[in-house]
Amino acid sequence: MTQAIALAAALTAFWVLLSGYWLPLIIILGVASILLCVFIAHRLDVCDHEGHPVHLTIPGLWYFPWLVKEIVVSNITVAKAILFGGVRPQVLRVKASQSDELGQTVYANSITLTPGTVSIDVADNVITVHAIMDDTADGLRTGEMDQKVCKLMGDPVPESGSVKA
Amino acid sequence: MAAVLDIITWVFIVGGVVFCLIGGYGLIKLKDVYARLHAASLIDTLGVGLILVGLMFQAGLTLVTAKLALILVFIFFTSPTATHALARAAINHDVLPEVETEEERELVRSTKTQTEATK
Numbered sequence: 001m002t003q004a005i006a007l008a009a010a011l012t013a014f015w016v017l018l019s020g021y022w023l024p025l026i027i028i029l030g031v032a033s034i035l036l037c038v039f040i041a042h043r044l045d046v047c048d049h050e051g052h053p054v055h056l057t058i059p060g061l062w063y064f065p066w067l068v069k070e071i072v073v074s075n076i077t078v079a080k081a082i083l084f085g086g087v088r089p090q091v092l093r094v095k096a097s098q099s100d101e102l103g104q105t106v107y108a109n110s111i112t113l114t115p116g117t118v119s120i121d122v123a124d125n126v127i128t129v130h131a132i133m134d135d136t137a138d139g140l141r142t143g144e145m146d147q148k149v150c151k152l153m154g155d156p157v158p159e160s161g162s163v164k165a
Numbered sequence: 166m167a168a169v170l171d172i173i174t175w176v177f178i179v180g181g182v183v184f185c186l187i188g189g190y191g192l193i194k195l196k197d198v199y200a201r202l203h204a205a206s207l208i209d210t211l212g213v214g215l216i217l218v219g220l221m222f223q224a225g226l227t228l229v230t231a232k233l234a235l236i237l238v239f240i241f242f243t244s245p246t247a248t249h250a251l252a253r254a255a256i257n258h259d260v261l262p263e264v265e266t267e268e269e270r271e272l273v274r275s276t277k278t279q280t281e282a283t284k
Contacts, residue, residue, distance in 0.1 A: 078206075082191040089197070108245075120249070
């Protein structure tokens with residue numbers, strides 16, 4: 001229920017931002033489409049903690065800036081490797097210490113979003129990763145991102161160095 | 166003030182263009198599908214990101230800036246999905262990455278999706 005209300009609120013904000021008009025007819029159409037969307041999401045049963053993770057909003061405020069910093073740093077690293085050499089493609093497996101699928105999805109998505117590493121498979125708490133160079137692969141092996149995602153999800157944070165899978 | 170905003174916009178957009186160009190060069194230069202995914206991810210993170218931020222400085226505190234921010238958020242959520250889908254498609258059609266050891270190739274091969282036809 002909380003998720004349904006949060007979804008309605010998010011859709012309202014989204015709709016107002018995209019529309020910018022305050023005419024009665026348009027407002028009524030907007031309200032109708034929001035209610036329809038929430039109803040369909042409820043019927044489809046996608047309106048749960050996985051489909052609409054509102055509980056991550058506050059921890060996300062800490063995680064997201066860190067992720068953006070990581071993206072900027074590895075962008076520069078990969079750009080240098082493309083221009084000046086140092087490309088050495090490799091495949092590695094890292095442990096995903098998160099307790100549920102939502103956490104592992106967030107971790108795998110973060111790996112892919114960061115240039116230089118692409119997650120190609122997730123199975124049984126192990127993520128198979130294709131990395132383009134030693135630098136980005138080693139960055140993943142330190143397990144810092146794993147720890148940050150665990151913190152984000154509220155799971156027990158693993159000790160560093162326990163990422164080898 | 167307008168000149169300062171213009172300069173900031175220029176810095177961001179030129180930065181974004183540089184990353185797009187490097188990404189495009191990487192797409193041509195790198196050897197296989199998997200390596201090229203990394204070059205593409207330069208374009209859809211900092212390349213797009215810097216250009217959109219630059220445009221936000223031009224739009225100022227208006228509804229347009231909010232829409233640009235939404236575009237950024239959606240790109241951040243959808244591009245890893247597309248990248249992952251590309252990698253899965255390559256694996257499922259037996260395209261393996263050019264890596265140094267046979268074990269690494271085997272790691273990738275073992276993740277091929279099992280369907281009724283391949284069992």
